[in-house]
Amino acid sequence: MTTPAEAGRAALAARLDEPTLRRAPASIAAVVHDGAIVAVSAHGEPRRDGATTTPDTIFRIASMSKSFLGATALSLRDEGLLDLHAPATDYVPGLASARFGAERVGLTLDALLSNRGGLTEDNAWGDEHLGESRAHMAAVVSDGLALSTRSGTDYQYSNLGISLVGRAIEAVTGRPVEDVIRERMLDPLGLRDTRAAADLYAAGADLAAGFRTFDDGASFTPEPYVGSGALACIGSLFSTVSDIAAWMQFLVSAFDDDPADDVLRAASRREMQTARTLMPTSPWQSTGRVLDGAGYGYGLVVEHDRRFGRIVQHAGGLPGFSSHMRWQAATGVGVVVFGNSDSFGAGTIAGDLLADVLTRLDAPAAIVRPWPETVDAARRIDELVRTGRPLSEASALLARNVLHDVPEPVRERRLAEALAKTGPVRTDAAPFAARILAAPDRSALRWSVPCERGALVCDVHLVGLRAPIVQEVEIQVAEAGGRKPVDETARVTDHHRVILD
Structure with missing residues (x-):
């Protein structure tokens, strides 16, 4: 019988070809099982200074950060400190000015965290505003937000909307949301290499620098880190493949027969990995994967793959970085892919890698x-x-x-x-x-x-x-x-x- 390690090594060798790798100065792809890295492939130089990429190299994971925010919000919900279904204005008064046309809307944290608040997709705008001050973003929200669809009805990926869950966390804890995430998730789980800003690492840490290419990797230009400010909770984290492997295991273990409730209740972890907002699946079909459905949970995307069942994933992208994590709920087999170029295409690579590994394993869709x-x-x-x-x-x-x-x-x-x-x-x-x-x-x-x-x-x-x-x-x-x-x-x-x- 093929083991995850054997399948992982074969898939990495088959999928990481030269045209793929040339799109980033440095990259790493890891196949994980039960929280452990069973196969890994590292390439390039993370700072283009002669030092090579290792499994300990720290990359920015961008919007993969949203899963940590979602888990933190649920931990506060479980303790009765946060009500995801109460009016969001209870926590963020400035949202009272949000409108759909002339209609005043009643937003909830549940709708914001699951990307159906009605706020428009804002990736390009959000990247540039990641480092803005809280005062500035509070003024933007209070000045009025125009909804592009009715709240609670349609999927639209809103960085601003999910960041407001961070403001709610700060309202009920009286602490910066980054500190709350660290205290409630990162430290208890031993994720010591996962931090919210580059300056939180010791001098000389193996941090990958960001780069951009406009000629498919023929040349690269340095891209400074986007700042960590009011929107940091939705896209600022840095991490390693080992820490993300442990994070994935913490989440997927909620589907075990007798899951532990440590750090965050298993039922709440399953909520994160359950589709709450319907997502169009046409982009997935072009990849060759056939889905019966897909949706956004709480800080995570849930795919219902016709061959492999529940696949949970999230991508991350900022100027200079591309990242992706995904895993199969039935087996706990997953992949993590990082590259220090936003042209790297970590999501496509990770999707192909996991499908390849699961195919080699003849993995069941569910048990x-x-x-x-x-x-x-x-x-x-x-x-x-x-x-x-x-x-x-x-x-x-x-x-x-x-x-x-x-x-x-x-x-x-x-x-x-x-x-x-x-x-x-x-x-x-x-x-x-x-x-x-x-x-x-x-x-x-x-x-x-x-x-x-x-x-x-x-x-x-x-x-x-x-x-x-x-x-x-x-x-x-x-x-x-x-x-x-x-x-x-x-x-x-x-x-x-x-x-x-």
């Missing part, structure tokens, strides 16, 4: 442990199908709608028609557990019944009462591969790994 009642009901129905007995013999397991929705004579006729195509059920079938095909979630199970000229695909779906009972049973002819019903389209559930407890 599902069905309810015992689901398995018991499926076993009983499998027995009835294989022995040619009516479903009504399992009536104690069925909700009353099952035999009403499809009357037993109709169900028996349909099964006979299916068997006419597949031939009789074989008597030498493998044990039930070996014939399980998929489980969308704990309440449902799909398995196969081998026949002389093909197979049947059986599905059972329970309703989650105190004692779960069957609400749907379906038996269909399998396609040639024997794993899906004829003409069923590809689904992410085809790649779920089922574990029977």
